[in-house]
Amino acid sequence: MEALNIVQSKAQKYSIIGNLISDARNPQILLQFSFLIYGILFLSWEVNIFYYLIIIGSSLLFQAIFTYFTDKNFLSLKSGFITALSLSLILKSTSFWVLILAAFLSILSKYIFRFRKKHFFNPSNFGIIVTLLLTGKAWVSPGQWGTDMILAVLIIIGGLNILLKVGRLDAALTFLLTYSTLLFFRIVVYYGWEADVFFHSISNGTLLLFTFFMITDPKSSPDNSTARIIWAFFIALLSFILTSWFYVFSAPLWALFILSPFTVLLDSLFKSKRYEWITK
Amino acid sequence: MKILRKIKLFSFFAMVMQINVMYSFCGFYVAKADASLFNKTSQVIFVRDGNRSVVTMSSDYEGDLSEFAMVVPVPELIKEQNIRIADQLIFQKLDAYSGARLVEYFDNSPCRQYIRPSYAKSVAEMNEIEDFVEYEEEYSVSVEAKYQIGEYDILILSAKESDGLQRWLTDNGYKIPEKAKEVLEPYIKNNMKFFVVKVNLEEQKKIGATTLRPIQMAFNSDKFMLPIRLGMANAKEEQDMIVYLFTKQGRVETTNYRTVNMPTDVNIPEFVQKDFGDFYKDMFEKQWKKEGKNIVFLEYAWDVSLKNYVKCDPCAGTPPSYTDLRESGVYWVTSPNDQDNVMFTRLHVRYDRKHFPQDLFFKQTPNKQNFQARYVLQHAYKGELSCDAAQEYYKKVLNRREKELTTLAALTGWDISDYEFYLDEIRKKIKESGNGWIEEDNFKNGLETIFIPGSRNNNKGNGVKWVTFIFLLIMMLVILHKSSMLLMKRES
Numbered sequence: 001m002e003a004l005n006i007v008q009s010k011a012q013k014y015s016i017i018g019n020l021i022s023d024a025r026n027p028q029i030l031l032q033f034s035f036l037i038y039g040i041l042f043l044s045w046e047v048n049i050f051y052y053l054i055i056i057g058s059s060l061l062f063q064a065i066f067t068y069f070t071d072k073n074f075l076s077l078k079s080g081f082i083t084a085l086s087l088s089l090i091l092k093s094t095s096f097w098v099l100i101l102a103a104f105l106s107i108l109s110k111y112i113f114r115f116r117k118k119h120f121f122n123p124s125n126f127g128i129i130v131t132l133l134l135t136g137k138a139w140v141s142p143g144q145w146g147t148d149m150i151l152a153v154l155i156i157i158g159g160l161n162i163l164l165k166v167g168r169l170d171a172a173l174t175f176l177l178t179y180s181t182l183l184f185f186r187i188v189v190y191y192g193w194e195a196d197v198f199f200h201s202i203s204n205g206t207l208l209l210f211t212f213f214m215i216t217d218p219k220s221s222p223d224n225s226t227a228r229i230i231w232a233f234f235i236a237l238l239s240f241i242l243t244s245w246f247y248v249f250s251a252p253l254w255a256l257f258i259l260s261p262f263t264v265l266l267d268s269l270f271k272s273k274r275y276e277w278i279t280k
Numbered sequence: 281m282k283i284l285r286k287i288k289l290f291s292f293f294a295m296v297m298q299i300n301v302m303y304s305f306c307g308f309y310v311a312k313a314d315a316s317l318f319n320k321t322s323q324v325i326f327v328r329d330g331n332r333s334v335v336t337m338s339s340d341y342e343g344d345l346s347e348f349a350m351v352v353p354v355p356e357l358i359k360e361q362n363i364r365i366a367d368q369l370i371f372q373k374l375d376a377y378s379g380a381r382l383v384e385y386f387d388n389s390p391c392r393q394y395i396r397p398s399y400a401k402s403v404a405e406m407n408e409i410e411d412f413v414e415y416e417e418e419y420s421v422s423v424e425a426k427y428q429i430g431e432y433d434i435l436i437l438s439a440k441e442s443d444g445l446q447r448w449l450t451d452n453g454y455k456i457p458e459k460a461k462e463v464l465e466p467y468i469k470n471n472m473k474f475f476v477v478k479v480n481l482e483e484q485k486k487i488g489a490t491t492l493r494p495i496q497m498a499f500n501s502d503k504f505m506l507p508i509r510l511g512m513a514n515a516k517e518e519q520d521m522i523v524y525l526f527t528k529q530g531r532v533e534t535t536n537y538r539t540v541n542m543p544t545d546v547n548i549p550e551f552v553q554k555d556f557g558d559f560y561k562d563m564f565e566k567q568w569k570k571e572g573k574n575i576v577f578l579e580y581a582w583d584v585s586l587k588n589y590v591k592c593d594p595c596a597g598t599p600p601s602y603t604d605l606r607e608s609g610v611y612w613v614t615s616p617n618d619q620d621n622v623m624f625t626r627l628h629v630r631y632d633r634k635h636f637p638q639d640l641f642f643k644q645t646p647n648k649q650n651f652q653a654r655y656v657l658q659h660a661y662k663g664e665l666s667c668d669a670a671q672e673y674y675k676k677v678l679n680r681r682e683k684e685l686t687t688l689a690a691l692t693g694w695d696i697s698d699y700e701f702y703l704d705e706i707r708k709k710i711k712e713s714g715n716g717w718i719e720e721d722n723f724k725n726g727l728e729t730i731f732i733p734g735s736r737n738n739n740k741g742n743g744v745k746w747v748t749f750i751f752l753l754i755m756m757l758v759i760l761h762k763s764s765m766l767l768m769k770r771e772s
Contacts, residue, residue: 023764026760026764029756029760030753030756030757030760033752033753033756034749034753034756037748037749037752037753038749041745041748041749042745042749043538044538044540044541044571046541092645092647093646094646094647094648094649136646137646138646139643139645139646139647141533141535141539141645142535142536142643143533143534143535143536143537143538143539143643144538144539145538146537146538146572146574146575147536147537147574148572148574190469191465191466191469191470192462192465192466192469193466193637194462194637196637197637197638199637200536200637200638201536201638204536246502247502247503247504249535249641249643
């Protein structure tokens, strides 16, 4: 084990790949960035590159400012960049002020909603939901990914890689299994639709992106594995209720937002080691 | 049980009325005869604000009226006062107003200045509930209401199970395809009612109507959707549906399918003018295939509030007036000076069972940006040119036309080698204006390499995308690597 660590640390110093995997944020940035480019180039998104630059620029700026006045650890710019990419992938608006606000709220949430030195909202999730509520000028396009399985598989595999490194696979799988089982019973068993109606409703890019990049955020999810499983189960349950009876299309985003504060409670009940981005 | 063969059912669209649960209906027509109505386009006007919906369905049925029937799932028992007959003209108006448009511009003489106006042409131009419940135990079907509105006999049914409903329909002279059963089941479970329409021939004679007029219904439903599945029950081919949506805040998009903008604002060759209808049809087909056949196209979006002055630019048809909005069912507009917002969205979907397993669910967004499918013709100067600038000008035109042809091939898949004349015309002029002196490399040679027939051209387009994709990824990789190294060095 120790030998492996030495090899790893050497590899980290000398190779691009080693350097990249030493920090789970790197592959995450690469993946999210590639989804963004994929959407723009291949999914015919209505694009204004300027808006993406605004989101990325303002997120990095706010992150830099907050970092400067707090711990001065500028590696957190990467987290800021991830937040910016998540916002770019999910939130739409035709007003750049709204986008700047979303970036600001996302970064701000990391420094305001803290308990025992840990923020409990996923920053971009917080930014998205609060912007939707406050401005009424932003929206989420759940249909923008289409349902082509290739993309779905890409996201799953990509997400898995990151998760294996981060160790949040339990939350992702619990969420996905619970949510799809409930949907399966409703759509196929209860209503009697064909199986492809069910697959169509879960092979949705936004859902998978949410599963592998948001609910699994190692910083804001509960530290303990059991706690995470309980937490993810309730997010799935709430998402299912919101989707099926209230016709909320981006239900998982709302469910995560509503249940995020429970991370604090779960962390007090189930103690475990805090996650660090860089293994030292 | 009788087995009815030779059933031709064509299903077009679905209509819906909603008032609280918004369900749309995906209706299907049922005919006894072999009416071949595939390839027709159904049109639906969908007005929605909050839970309130008003849906108007246009039928382009041309067969024997005695054999016409339509079944549409609806979210609630629609009252008689919420059903009316709408004017067919409204569909033509909305279609003309929101269809793809061709815009023409004319080059001025490079030797002299004068201006001609530009104008636009549209594709369209070219081309009660009393306590009336009759429960039929044998079928477990309730006839919840019976109305006679205009030339139509309308029944609203509710059922407990699909077998019974199907038998009831069959025994009452409505032939519906075997496959419809599996789709009826989920709708029944969802507490939907069935809106069943037949033509009352006597009434129709009295009224003197020769075609079937659209039916409009208002209802409440919390679901913003159109039930297209029923319509696909026995359709083998794809069907087209155009949905005209009126909302208050902004554009509408589909939530369970990708909404894609139609390619727009491109310059196309001058000769397309004669075949603009074909051009648009072929482009639609090609783009639909390219996007994977499971998408919904946005063809038009505009703020048509009465207070908004510019309702199109250029206009392909008259923008909807106060009367038109009322006729469409935009109930919140109550006077010609109404200040309320009205956003108009036109979606075009070509669907079949394989690519559209789910009904269409919509969502209103706050996006008020206008959108139109607009194609530009730039006419070269036709007169005689004798100044020095002529040669330069013609070279520019040749260049421009080469690009137009490439665009044409990429959009429609047309074989552009059929259109050499379009370039030859200009090449000739270059020769003439250049006193017989020709720059070899500038044209003839160029043509063979630039011109790539449709399909190859398309691949080339994707190749460029992949190269860009990979390039950007590598760039990001390098940036991440460098910045990580830098930041880590600082850390330590």
